[in-house]
Structure formats: C-alpha cells, structure tokens
Amino acid sequence: LGPGFVPVQGDATDPALARPYQPLIDAHARANGLDPALVKAVVAVESAFDPHAVSDKGAIGLMQVLPETAARYGVTPRGGHSIAERLADPATNLRIGTRYLHDLLARFGDDLALALAAYNAGEGTVVTHDNRVPPFPETRDYVVLVQQVYALYRPPASVPGLSC
Secondary structure, three states: OOOOOOOOOOOOOOHHHHHHHHHHHHHHHHHOOOOHHHHHHHHHHHHOOOOOOEOOOOOEOOOOEOHHHHHHOOOOOEOOEOHHHHHOOHHHHHHHHHHHHHHHHHHOOOOHHHHHHHHHHOHHHHHHOOOOOOOOHHHHHHHHHHHHHHHHHOOOOOOOOOOO
16 A cells, blocks of 8 residues: 555454444435445545544545535434534434445446546546546555455355355
8 A cells, every 4th residue: 555545543444343333324325326345445545433533634424424425415414413514423424425326436437446536536536537546556456445345245246157
C-alpha cells in the first residue's frame, strides 16, 4: 500500500466485529439495491466496524460519512444532536452511506472502481480526472483494498458440474 494510506487497525475482517451490525448492513444494502458483502467491505476498510470512528477529514461512523454528505441526504440536527452526533448512530450512518454508495454507482455507470474512488476522494475528483480513478496512492490503494475485502465477503461462486 502507498505511503499515504493508513490501513484499518487489527483484523477488520474478523467476523465478530461485523456481527452486531450485520442486520443493519443487510437491511440498508438491500434497501439501496447493493450487495451486503460490498457494504460490509466498505465498512471494514473505512472504520473497522467502529461506529465512533472519525477521520482526520471529519468523516464519521461505520461508513465514514461526511456531515456535508449527510446534510445533502436530509440529515439535520435533531433532538439536541448535531449531524455529526447523528452519524455516530449505526442505523443513520448505514442509511446515508448506502444511499450515497448507490448514487455513486448509478452516476458512474455501475463501475465499482469509479464509485469506490468517488467514495474515497469525492465524486468531483473522479470527474475532473476524466472519469478515471484519480492518481492518488491513497485512493488507488483504497479501491484495491475494498475490492479485495469484498471478494473475501462474497460467497464463493458455484462451479457448474462440480458437486461436493
């Protein structure tokens, strides 16, 4: 991985870390037409399943959603809680993060690499780089890592003609 990339702490693919959030991941992924394994991979790489994770850029929670992105999707301060505080709630975070990921996939023609690059570096950055993965080591490493973790979480494909 590139020098600017900071990998998640510990073994973020440990099933015990995902278990408390699996029902929410499944529900929000399906509500947005996403593979739950993809959402789980994004969460593993973004926060290592820590709902209180905060990045140095201010992204919050399981899917590391920026408060500006949450506001764009209608999250407002409510009940004495700021947008940032609301994003620490796993259900809110997954609801917004999965909607955003769905919209990025739609915007970039279901190109997973471009959608992940946009999730990491911003959709405007992908557009300004001629709808290609930007040449930033962190973003390139992120796209590869999420896809690798996604491959780990996906059930193995059945091979026609083989039986166990």
